[in-house]
Amino acid sequence: MTTKIKKGDEVIVLGGKDRYDRGKVQEVRPREGTVTVLGVNTAKRHTKANPGKNVKGGIVEQLVPLPLGKVMLLCPHCNIENDTKERFCKNCGQGLATEGAE
Secondary structure, three states: OOOOOOOOOEEEEOOOOOOOOEEEEEEEEOOOOEEEEOOOOEEEEEEOOEHHHOEOOEEEEEEOOEEHHHEEEEOOOOOOEEOOOOOEOOOOOOEOOOOOOO
16 A cells, blocks of 8 residues: 655644644554554553563553544645645645655
8 A cells, every 4th residue: 555644744633532633753554554643642551560671660651553544644834734646735836755754
């Protein structure tokens, strides 16, 4: 499955409990069809202390992947949603080339 969303892109969440939240893409998994967005869709996990591995116990927040269909690409120049197949903004016409893209 090919995807127009790449690592480092700014996206907006379209559904779920974090609807309309914005964040930067941290990881894209095209085979699973998921994307991990920084600061969005976090889950709390209770961990047990392990002194051998120097791990403290307590509640840890984890990022949970979102389906690709639940996020939309945002233009970094004008902050307008972009839902075209090409990687350029409809509003300002600038390309969406991101640094650090895979």
